[in-house]
Amino acid sequence: MSSEELAARGQTTAAQVRKDLSHFGSFGKRGLGYSVDQLRDRLRSILGLDRSWRVALVGAGRIGLALFEYPAFRSRGYDWVAIFDSDPEKIGQAWGDQVVRSPDEFEKVLQDLDIELVILALPADGAQEMAMRAVDAGVRGILNFAPIRLNVPPKVPVEDVNLVMELEALSFQITQGERDA
Amino acid sequence: MSSEELAARGQTTAAQVRKDLSHFGSFGKRGLGYSVDQLRDRLRSILGLDRSWRVALVGAGRIGLALFEYPAFRSRGYDWVAIFDSDPEKIGQAWGDQVVRSPDEFEKVLQDLDIELVILALPADGAQEMAMRAVDAGVRGILNFAPIRLNVPPKVPVEDVNLVMELEALSFQITQGERDA
DNA sequence: ACACCATTGTGAAATTCTTCACAAAACTAA
DNA sequence: TTAGTTTTGTGAAGAATTTCACAATGGTGT
Structure with a gap:
């Protein structure tokens, strides 16, 4: 080609x-x-896509569930190896072959299971703390769905997915288009 | 400041x-x-954020549900006014104040309810068709979660959210970091 | 009123990114 | 072989973006 x-x-x-x-x-x-x-x-x-990655999900809400069940992740070599949520109702629930864990075990589990990537799918107010704890526990990268700019050392890459901003970008383009016309 | x-x-x-x-x-x-x-x-x-927008959700799966319940959309002036899914099990289900509709009504509802934005949260194989139908029905912009590049006329802006690519971008940065060191 | 300070808005310079255009390479066919 | 065809890899040119740097301005203090 x-x-x-x-x-x-x-x-x-x-x-x-x-x-x-x-x-x-x-x-x-x-x-x-x-x-x-x-x-x-x-x-x-x-x-770096010719290997698999060990991923933890932080936040077992609706966004977390959607990501957890998203088949494309598994098929591309991203393996869920832990799920965390602070809601006592959710702790202990089975999600597929995983069990929702308490944040109390966060550092220990990240290290024991050698977790490399963390996906933050929780409200903005808890995200910074969990990001910092993940970095301190040796995580290599963070995918962040919380609408805040995480403050982490530059050696740990962060990718942000800001859903509101995507819609706002659309609104802007539409508004601009109207002005040109 | x-x-x-x-x-x-x-x-x-x-x-x-x-x-x-x-x-x-x-x-x-x-x-x-x-x-x-x-x-x-x-x-x-x-x-263009000083007004509200009329939004339709296409795809009532787990991603669709997560978006529908995402409070930040509502609070920023994005109002759900219709939900579509092709699964007969889902058609007729109540989601909040909305009812899941059949794609058969798609064009009619988009026009009657004066829908401006469409969020595509469905598998790749159905996305192109629904995008085209949305454009023909007069939609102004598309937020696309399906992992394909939509082919639509340039007057209709499209924003893509490709979740796998976000993770892959992280993997790349980590792999790069290792090489520098 | 006047001197002083902080900070904008913006041309010009510097840098980065994209496109152009072509010699070098690799294949095909006679 | 050799001539012809295609397409890469890459310097050089061109375009776009970012940074610099400073005159202009609006506010504050005396």
Whole structure:
């Protein structure tokens, strides 16, 4: 497959595809293009997707449940190995092969089960504390659904998913479109 | 509040704050900084957040439920006015003050209720069709949770939320960090 | 009224990102 | 072989974004 075709599929330009790939090395054959299989494998390895990750869910609310049941996570190598919630009603509940745990065990479980990623799906007021505790327990990365900017050391990457902001971005684009017209 | 303080809170630089704001007009007072109240109001208006929006949910699965119950949407002026799902078991179910509707009524309801935004929370295979039908029915913007790139006319903005990609971005950053060290 | 201070708004400079364009490479066919 | 075709990888050019730096301004204190 040529950079031209890859570009068409990825909403970008052929030159951009080639420049981006060249940042990580040389993947193609001149005159021929890229081998899709090879490219996939090499990129998977570069992106760290050729292994599985041990993930803990913090917050067993509706968002937590939706994420826990989301099949795409499991199929891409993200394995749930613990669930935490502070609600006494929820502690002890079985979720699939997991049991909802108390935050009291947080540090111990993170370390014993060698958890690398934490997904924070809880209200804003508890998120900063749990983020800090996760970092101190040695977690490697945080996916944050709480609508606050987490304050963590730069060695621990954080990805934020702010659902309200996504809707607001839409509102802005629509409002802008009206002004142009 | 000065551009310096705004920058510190927003993880950017004072010059960037001033340049960005100047794009939309002149908001501050020299020597004094910005009035937070005034700035909030003016930006809300520019971003189209000083009004409410009529939103339909397409897909009454676990992600749909989590979004529907998410309090931040309601409090920011995003009003649920319809829910659709193709599962006959779900059609007719009451969700709060709403009832899950059949996709057969999709176009009619979108138009009758003057729906402006559609949130697609369904599997990838149904998303493109519903996006197209929504556009044809006059919807103004789409928030897409399905892991595909929707093909819609450019006048209709689309925001994508790809949960797997967020986790993969974390994996990449962690893997990169290890290489630097 | 006047001097002083803090901070904006903005051209110009610096930097970063994207596109262009082409020599080098790899294959095909005669 | 050799000529022809295709497409990469990449410097150089061009475009966009960010940072710098400072004149202009509005407020404060005497």
